[in-house]
Amino acid sequence: MMYFMFVQWRDNTFLFSTTVIVGAVVVSWLLDQLFGSTAAVLLILQLAVVVVAFQCNSRFAYAAAVIEALSFNFFFTTPRYSLQMFRPEDIFNLVVFMVVAFITSTFADLYRRQQGELKQTKLQNSILLSVSHDLRTPLATIIGTLTTLNEYMPKLNDLERKELLDSATSESHRLHQYIENLLQATKLQHGTLKITKKDELIADIVRDAVSRLPNYTEKVSMNMDDSVDYLSVSRSLIEQAIFNVLDNAMRFSPENESVEVSLSKQGSSCVIDVRDMGIGIKAEDAEKIFNLFYSGVNNKSADSGTGMGLAVAKGIITAHQGYIQSMPVSEGTLIRIRLPLNQGAEQA
Template sequence: MRWLHRRHLLPVLVFFTAMFVSLGIDQSLGSTIAVLLILQLSIVIIALQCHSRMAYFAAVAEALSFNFLFTDPRYSLRMFHQDDMINLVVFVAVAFTTSQLAERYRRQQNALKQMRLRHQILLSVSHDLRTPLAGIIGNLTTIKEYSAQLNEAEKNELLDSAITESHRLHQYIENLLQATKLQHGVVRINKAQESILHILKNVIERFSSSSERVSVDVKGSVKLLEVSRALLEQALFNVLDNALRYSPKDKAVRVTVEQNHEQVVIDIYNQGQPLKPDEAENMFELFYSGGEKKSADSGSGLGLSVAKGVISAHQGTIECIDVKQGCLIRITLPSGQQG
């Protein structure tokens, strides 16, 4: 039913469940108060889970239903008993008050979430901007002050290190900007027919010296996907970067690509330490970096969150699959989606 939007499904289910239970109570116990309490509980559930306007609408609908189904004369909107009138007025007043309180609670939770997000951004920026900047400044200062004492190989090594830190800084800023856009829902998805294998090849080449640690296995033929090349490349880079960071240097990161029915499945597996349950559950959360204390190699906690946002924007999924050893990230993308 196209008219029934997914966000309307919960209040509709709660409404009809409350009606069904109330009819059962009315027939078995004949208690008007019990019926009102059941209906009131349904309003609380709707108010907490949905927009306040939906709760107001449900309150009016349930008030009319109470009048029509549970008060004398039955199956009429007229009311003869003063107690029923008072009960109905109290029900509507409590329902509207509950909806307003739920909306206020929701706003407070959003404000708290935004405050925590700003705090996390400040902590992340203070660490993830300072570290590569310190490396760049240190390397360039060393070259400038000790140029006469350094041979060509040492200078090149310092310059290569500065370039690496520059790329790290650039990637962090890109992820931070993308995370901000995803949080505010302003990312533009400009799709075109692209080869996922070609995108993956470009991603692996970006790792230069670490690219030989990545093995790719393509099972069968893979169709072109209608995706945003730039965004998907960034998402895959973030996942692969995370896999390489936490994988032993002598172990390969395995990437498997396969098309199943109407979707393409990309598995990225590293042979590092197995994840704890809470790490697997929270690894795609913004600024989660897998531990209480951040180390130089722990990452910013931005990459996987951005990857999840990008994949979700393509109507795909990304999840951590439970394996005995290492970490397996599975990405699925619909192969038949239209722009």
């Protein structure tokens, strides 16, 4: 919950910048009372402008510069607690502060835009590499299977034909899932993902996501709290997010172990836990697993996935004002999805 609150605070531009500005003024006032150092005060106020400039857009940075300049004038120059200044040193300090603040804000905005363009270029390159590699594998399997079936049909018995058809069907589902995740990832990166919300029972969505797992439904252990209220969500997107988490758990779960899925209500949130008994996740990788195209240094198997599923799940859950994270457990991996109950309507 604390992590959820921190993420919301960090992503709220107005709240973040206000907190930084006010915090800088308070710290500067304390330093002024203790040491009477004008240089220290100006450095703290300038640091606040830099932090806002890098975290928020240029408008907030320029506003922060003006507010901090007025604060310096009001609280730290003679006469105190007025907007008048008579000492040439104070006027010079204020002018230099404003010039440096505006230059810093401009360069920070330029740096942020360049980083965004670089990130977009890297994403495009990653998508191209992923498409060329990950589309080829299921397509080759489907083509090979159907070719074998076509050429040797008379020589194959019913069981062999069924195995070939099941293999082609399984790879077709895999290909469809990959393309769906690729489309959603592209929409999320470009901010074009459209969410149409309706009141839905989350328990039904979880069950539908489980039912989509090919040949794995018997390996899922479910503990569902059907009393969880309706949520206002996009059913298809939330189902996709849950399925991606389930699919990831299935990939790394041992053959003789089941994947545990639970739905519960915790305070004002709906909590969905998906746990597998696989090799687990290192502490340093707990956040990285939600990065696009990250598949983990320990995941060397051919069926380790494309590295898009959890990234897409995070984007969808975040778009619903929820959050998803890897929870520390003694064995295996536990992925927790939390959605706010107050996003939904009251159950009729």
